[in-house]
Amino acid sequence: MAIQPIDVKYTAVATAENGRDGRVASDDGQLDVVVNPPRAMGGSGAGTNPEQLFAAGYSACFQGALGVVARKEGADISGSTVTAEVGIGNTPDGGFGLTVSLRATIPNVDEATAKDLLEKAHQVCPYSNATRGNIEVTLQTA
Template sequence: MKTLYTARALATGDGRDGQARTDDGKLAVDLASPAEMGGAGNGTNPEQLFAAGYAACFHSALRLVARRTKADVTGSSVRAEVDLGAIGNGAFGIAVRLEVSLPELGAAEAEELIEKAHQVCPYSNATRGNVDVQLSLATEEAAA
């Protein structure tokens, strides 16, 4: 791989109940375990950060393949949901659902574009074969 960019972040404190910041100071967040897991929920958590990153990265990949194919992605968006769960033997894993809204495209063209983006997106390539990633095309009601 030819490195194009390196992001650097430092987590301190008590892991899920600590702080995280990037070396350039552009991101600094308090971390807190979600209330659903018995935490206070007074900050963000790694799954939310992963969801935001994957959604943004996939949307960028979608726009890249759209430019290549001259597809109209006006008003497009990507919603990511990241599940955290036990996978046995005391280990944990994640699963991802990406819901893509492409209001200017028909279903067949939209689904083809989504699949192409899934092949290009760095997050998709990093998770492929290890994380269950489900892709779906948003309905008009869900995208609103």
């Protein structure tokens, strides 16, 4: 079942030219990057790649969701960070698929609280909701 927002607050718009070997720009001019496949996939690695952009968006969004959950729980997450590792590889049917590992460092809470906060943030984060059931996402504390 698709999760649909009931009140869309913002819509981002970006346009790609030449796919994975070109450029991507947002309609407002805030983002304009050269994209190139990573060396591991036969590219020059001269620009960023879609997996890096996805990792950047997911880590920022998840950090925001962690903040929402922490406020509700009364937890101090100051100084916390979220790192997203996004992998790409072949699928059995000949396509490509992604994997995601989210690793959070939350210095002001114990391990059990950190894991609880991550699980709850994973239920709140729009990226997590969009990928649930489609991409393997692992949660880790550092």
